Amino acid sequence: MNLSTVSALALIFGAGTLSGASALAQAPVPASQIRALNLARNTAVTENGGLSVYRPQPCMFKTSDGGGECLVQDDANGYTFNFLGGQPGWPEDGSNPTTETELQVAPDGRSVTNIIYNGSPR
Template identity: 40%
Template sequence: MARSAACPARSNRAHGPVDKSLGSELDHQSQRDMPSQSRETPFTNHGHQAVSADRKPMNRLLTTATGLALCLGSIGAVQAAPSLPVAQPKAANLARMRAESLNGGLASYRAAACMYETGASSCLISKSDQGFLFGFLGGPPGWQQQSPPRPTLETRVLVSQDGERILAVPYNGPIP
């Protein structure tokens, strides 16, 4: 089998313990004169280069610093995202499910894609003391994939501020 120069694990070195007394005095002299940075790192029993003891703390430090940077970066990203009221996603799901129920279930009706987004912000008409008012189109399954999309129904649903109750369905019918 040919040995690959690209794979450091496949070297011409013997793996396992090596009898150091086999080397010549010249080899020992040349190793002593070499700067410590250019000495070759010994191989483990598995053919991989061993990490010297003085590099282990540096590896731990690098791993810790990387983890800390990732954590701090993700905290900033979370803080930068606009926050929704906790009740808004619940209210949107409740409004969508009411429309599905009123219009024959999922076998015959699908709400607009905006109602499947977290919080349905693009379908939210208003948020007030009365609650969340959602307005959206709907139609038979696949209506949004048609070119152009052909919705058949429009629905407006008012949900309580806590997102727990349907207060009213002001409109559910053909598109005016």
Template identity: 40%
Template sequence: MNRLLTVACGLAISVGGMGAAEAAPSLPLAQPKAANLARMRAESLNGGLASYRAAACMYETGGSSCLISKSDQGFLFSFRGGSPGWELQSPPSPTLETRVLVSKNGERILAVPYNGPIP
């Protein structure tokens, strides 16, 4: 009886998990790497974490909300940032905008087309 119960529970867990896996959209493996690299470049350019925080979208897996385009050229991210805590202000008041192009394998910064005041 215990063995039957164990098999039934295992089957229920594996079948239940299948729906969750299918519901989540899959990202190219390079996209989370690219987002992390882009965010870290912005942090470096803007004084480090003591002085700068990127928008929350750059902390999402793959930075999907900040992804402007995905092409043969790579991943282009555009996001705002500012001093630590800027998103908690009411209203949020970012001071900088950054655009970063990362290679399609997510391993190299190809360009930083813009890093400066919000236009």
């Protein structure tokens, strides 16, 4: 095998690896979903007394995946989030959550359309 054959093979296999990686990449999270996540999190913080006494579940801070496990529905009615919350540090120190919040945000992510539940964990 000569140098040009090795170079050609490297190029072919390298390109195949790169194109395979691109195919596995996730689509970007829509801006409306990120707005909805931020609005839902901030609404829960306000409804539950502010950051000095309440922190939402960590998934509500994951803008890179649009809320991950906290996003329970995404349809024509908007975005529905369901998540736990509690005293600051509750997930890190192993404390139990004290609050569950479920709310729906408009499809454009700019307004809360329904606070479905905000109370003790169900």
